[in-house]
Amino acid sequence: MADSLDVGEPAARVTLPALFVTFLTISMCGFGGPIVWARRFLVERRGWLDDQAFAEMLSLCQFLPGPNVVCITVCVGSKFRGPAGALTAAAGFILIPWTVGFALGSLFLHYTEIALMQNMMRGVSAVGAGLIIATGIRLLRPHRSRKAALLFAGAAFVGLAFASLPLLPLVLILVPLSIAGAYFERPIAG
């Protein structure tokens, strides 16, 4: 498998074809939350980023407009292969998956009333939700020794999940506090 060839510095093995194929795969797997698949391939399978770098890129992308994973695609491509990398990765993520998805979806649009479809979609979303939660827990691991990080991750979770606060004010309040917390804590190793 191509995975076993992944040794050495990421910069050397992140070629344009590898970018295209990896983001094509992430996109085609993208049921139940593309973040799950982006982390699985970029961190676990390919080893191009570690959990911390991935979480940082994701948080940058959440502050930019547009689909978060498309933003990650552009950032990873640009990081390793410049403008050509960004274009290649975005093309891999969008071209073929869009075509396949459009064909499938226009078929499905005729059958949205069918109960079987709705039941299957319910099963997929129950599993998808679990995958997203687990991915979040994985991303939190590099921060688990930082009290401030756990506090603000918990506050963001409670604010959105239980208090149902609107996203923008929640973020505008928590982010400056969390950055201040990180500024005043003792520097961590690594």
Place this chain on the structure above:
Amino acid sequence: MNPPGASATLVAHLIVLSMISFGGIPSMLPDLHDYLVTGKGWITDQDFANCFAVVQAIPGPNMILMMSFVGWKIGGLPVAIASAFATFAPPCAIAYVVFRWWERFHDASWQGPVRRGLAPVTIGLVIAGGYVMARASDVGWASVAMTVAAAALLLLTRVNPLWMLGVGAALGGFGLL
């Protein structure tokens, strides 16, 4: 039939929305719904909801696809393709420029706390997103068990998540959830 200018107006509106869609494309949906369904009446409420439901069940870039289906309903295939570009091209350009700038200052002293401070909030929001999705699809103990099992399997084993999603679809399809 929709007026001749409808397609161009839709694409122009999507370009503006995609450039301000902080927090991801879902944040565009309320505005787009008001504009197209309530304001212009170019697409029905039911069609809009169906476009959203369908893209949850297919692979690929869902939200780009959703905008394409909206465009398709309004002006056919050319508008579907134009809507896709309107949805991803402006954010891609912005992401490229901002990321270059972000990397240039990677070693600046202010960036350490900013990066360590941003990440936990983001992660909390990701987990909350999963929780909200779980609650939306929760129709009893069986679906809660599916969610918990999927999370545990992803954390503790190397099982491919596609199998889990397949099992979820099958159990759902058989009416067990």
